[in-house]
Amino acid sequence: MSVCISEDTECRTMKANKFFEELLGVASGSNMSQSAPSSEKPNFKAYLNEKEIPAEELPMQRAAATGKPVFNDEFDILLADGRIVNFYGHAVPLFDCQGQIRGAIGVFDDVTERKLA
Numbered sequence: 001m002s003v004c005i006s007e008d009t010e011c012r013t014m015k016a017n018k019f020f021e022e023l024l025g026v027a028s029g030s031n032m033s034q035s036a037p038s039s040e041k042p043n044f045k046a047y048l049n050e051k052e053i054p055a056e057e058l059p060m061q062r063a064a065a066t067g068k069p070v071f072n073d074e075f076d077i078l079l080a081d082g083r084i085v086n087f088y089g090h091a092v093p094l095f096d097c098q099g100q101i102r103g104a105i106g107v108f109d110d111v112t113e114r115k116l117a
Contacts, residue, residue, distance in 0.1 A: 002087075002108040004032055004060060007094070009101055011035050011061045023110065025079055035061055043080040059089035064104040067093050074111075086112045 002020035006013060014033040021028055024044055031040045034055040046053040055061055059070040073089040091106035 002110065004106045004108070005094075005103065006033065006060055006064065006105075007103040009064050009103065011055075011058075011064050011104060012037070014060065020108065023085065024077065025081065034058060045078045047076045047078055048074065059091035060104040060106040063091035063093045063106070064101055067095075067101050069093070084112075085110055086115045 001017075002023060003017045004014045004020060006015075011033055012035045013031055015029070016032045018028065020032070021030065024032070024042070026032065026042050026044075030042060032042055034041065034046060036042075046058055053075055056065065058075070059073045063070045069090075069092045071090050073091075075087055075089060077085045077087060079085065088109045088111055089106055090108070091104050093101050094103040094105055096102045
């Protein structure tokens with residue numbers, strides 16, 4: 001299972017589990033966020049219906065911005081080597097002890113094989 005966590009409200013920094021890093025072909029400990037500064041952005045892009053998705057519309061960013069869960073958000077990732085991986089993204093906001101949003105956690109299901117079938 002692919003998992004990411006961000007502990008900032010704009011999801012500028014995201015860390016992923018090893019499985020997700022390997023699936024997307026990024027170095028261990030890399031910042032996985034499409035909201036990251038240009039020098040830190042990962043080498044993949046998110047798309048829906050062949051249009052690039054703005055970072056603020058991705059599941060974790062939306063969960064952190066709205067304070068509401070995001071379920072079954074479908075999108076594709078175009079990897080640096082040209083492969084496309086299809087995902088369903090699910091994200092929930094993280095809250096601090098005072099109930100303020102402090103980030104988000106996301107789980108991403110690789111549905112590429114199902115879509116090809």
